[in-house]
Amino acid sequence: MSNWEETRRLVLERDGYQCVSCSTKLSSTGADVHHLLPRSMGGSDELTNLVTLCDGCHAAHHPNLAGASRAGFPCGQSLAANRSR
Template identity: 35%
Template structure:
């Protein structure tokens, strides 16, 4: 499996993902008023994940740091990696 090159996520895509996820961390549920939110790859680029909008999710800083380059356990059963 080869690593996908990292690209800068355009502001319009970030805005769409934040709106789609209701400005809420998809792991712990914290909102933008409670913490700093970021965009994360569900399947990490290091594990062959793509820069596709369907592979992006909103995570808070803490959850993103804990996830590192692991696959989000909520989605792991859908992927054989």
């Protein structure tokens, strides 16, 4: 298991596999781990800088990076569950 995989698992467990923004319960594969302070701005992979988000909430935090494929997904919905739309 890589260091990131272990860090991700610890964040998901700490947050109860639940989006910290909208409280949606998530599976491991449907959860995003978000950097509160982006790495590009000096943020780290420390647990205190990471939170669990659903796809919709994660896209809302990155409106300029979300792209058309993530646009329009409400909180709690997974991209994988909506690819057939």
